[in-house]
Amino acid sequence: MTAARILVIEDAEAIRAAVCSALRDHGLEVLPRTDGRELEADLHRFRPDLVVLDVMLPGRDGFSLLEVVRRGSQSGVVMLTARDGVPDRLRGLTGGADDYVTKPFVLAELVARVDAVLRRLGRTPSTMQVGGLVVDAESGVVNYDGNAVELTATELRLLEYLAAQRGRVVSKTQILTAVWGYEDYDPNLVEVHVSALRRKLEAHGPRLLHTVRGLGYVLRPGDT
C-alpha cells in the first residue's frame, strides 16, 4: 500500500514545520504550502487524500478554501482553528470539515485525528499487523498470537505508535513527543510503559518489542 498524501496549508512557519514533520514521522507523504494560491493546481497534481487547513490565512480565509477542496476533490479536510476569539458555540460550526483541531494543540492529537479521518474515508486500513500482533485502532482491540490483550489507554497509544513505526528504531525522545506531546522529559516514563506493554504482550508470545541500547526501541518480530 502506498502512503496517504497530505496537503498542509499553514502560513506560520513553526507550526507548518512541526505539523509536516509529525505527519512524515507517521509515515505519510506531505506537501507543505504557506497559502492556498495554488490550491486547485495542488489538488489536481498532488491528489491529496486529506488537506490540513489553517482557518486564519493571509488573503483568502480557510473557509473559502474549504469550499474549493470540496468542489474539486474527494479529499478529507482537517481544519486548524484558534480557540480564543471564537465563541464556543461557533466552534462546532467551523466545519463542513471532517474534523477540526483547536490551537494550541498537541501534535499527537492532530496526527490521531488525521488518522481517524483517513480511516473513515477508507483510505487507510484501521488494523496494523506485526508478526503475530494485530492492533485495531478503531475498536481499540489488540491481539497477540490469537489472544486478546487488555491494554490501558496510554499503552494502546504507545503500541499504535510503535506499530506505525514498525521495524524502525525510535528514540525515547521521539516517543515522548509523539505519544505524550512532551518536549523534554524523563525517559523513565517511556521505560515504565514499555515494561508494562511487554508484560502484557509477551505473556502470549515471543519477544516483539526490542531494546536498542543507547538508541531506543523497535517493534519487530524475531529475536534479533
Added chain:
Amino acid sequence: MTAARILVIEDAEAIRAAVCSALRDHGLEVLPRTDGRELEADLHRFRPDLVVLDVMLPGRDGFSLLEVVRRGSQSGVVMLTARDGVPDRLRGLTGGADDYVTKPFVLAELVARVDAVLRRLGRTPSTMQVGGLVVDAESGVVNYDGNAVELTATELRLLEYLAAQRGRVVSKTQILTAVWGYEDYDPNLVEVHVSALRRKLEAHGPRLLHTVRGLGYVLRPGDT
C-alpha cells in the same frame, strides 16, 4: 454498502457548514452548495439520495427548486423553513417535500430526519443488529435476546448512535455532539444515560456496552 449522498443547498455560511459537518460525521457523503443555480447539473452528476433545501434563498426560492428536484430525480427532500409559519409548512409538504425542519433547529434533529427519510426511501436499512440486540430505528422497537426493552427517547437515540458505530470506540465528546448536538459539555450526562441503558439492556442478556477507560464506549457483543 456505500454511503448515501446528500446535496445541501443553503446560503448562510454558518448553517451550511454546520449541517454538512454533522451529516459527514454521520457517515454520509455531502456536497454543499450556496444556491440552486447548478441544481440540474448537480442532480445529474452527484445523484444525491436526498437534498437538504433551504426555503429562503437569494434568487429562486426553495419551492421552485423542489419542483426541479422532483422532476429531475428520485431524491428525497428535507426542507429548512425559516419559522414555524404554517403557510410555509403547508407549502413544503404539499409541494412534496418528504420532511421539513424549522429553524432554529438542533443538528441532531436534522440528522435524525434525514436518516428517517433515507430509510423510508429504502436507501438505508431500518433495523440494526449487534449480537442479540435488534434496534429498529423506524418503529423505535428494541429487542435484546428476544425480550422487548422499553427505552426513553434519549436512550433510544443514544443506542441508535452506538449501534450505527458498532465495534468502534466513540468518545463521550463524539456522543455529545452526535446525540445531543452539544460541543462542549459535561461527560457525566453521557455516563448517566449509558448507565440507564445498561440497566435496561443487561437485565436480559450479557454485557454489550463496554467502557474503554480514557477513550469512550464500544457497542460490541462478547466479554472482551
Added chain:
DNA sequence: CGAGTTGCTGAACACCCGCTGAAATCGGGA
C-alpha cells in the same frame, strides 16, 4: 577490573475517571 551510564521493574501514591443514587429541573398533557 572498576566506575559510570543506561535500562528494567516493583512499589507507592495522588489523581482522575467512571458509576450511581438522589435531588432538581424541564416539559407535555389533562
Added chain:
DNA sequence: TCCCGATTTCAGCGGGTGTTCAGCAACTCG
C-alpha cells in the same frame, strides 16, 4: 394550573491509571 415521567445536575465513592522514585541489573569503556 397541577402532575408525572423524562432529563439533567449534583455529590460522593471506589478503583483503575499515570507518574515518580529507588534499587538493582546489564552493559560500556577506560
